[in-house]
């Protein structure tokens with residue numbers, strides 16, 4: 001577990017530690033809560049992780065390095081989400097309901113996009129993750145989750 005001397009910077013310290021462990025460099029170039037992983041130059045573009053929500057997005061992008069060879073992409077996105085939550089749990093950072101909800105909705109949309117492109121069988125872990133909350137959303141109206 002990481003101990004934080006300065007509570008104000010704990011998210012930034014944790015993000016940079018995990019990025020370093022994965023031989024990644026980072027650029028806090030975004031002002032809003034978004035991120036990108038650039039495989040070609042082993043770099044993460046994100047916003048400064050000033051709170052748990054932004055930390056989660058940054059950690060998700062680190063996950064893209066770890067899972068970059070996993071296809072299809074909806075499964076890779078799911079694994080990145082699980083990675084980010086695992087790091088947060090291991091460091092006693094509470095995961096707010098709004099973060100969990102956004103995550104499930106994001107994975108539901110990515111899964112629906114895969115279905116629209118012809119995906120026939122959804123990974124069972126992903127299905128279980130999204131079905132409770134997002135089986136009736138507009139994005140999932142094709143009704144693939146029974």
Ligand SMILES: [Zn+2]
Pocket residue numbers: 060061064077080
């Ligand atoms: Zn992603």
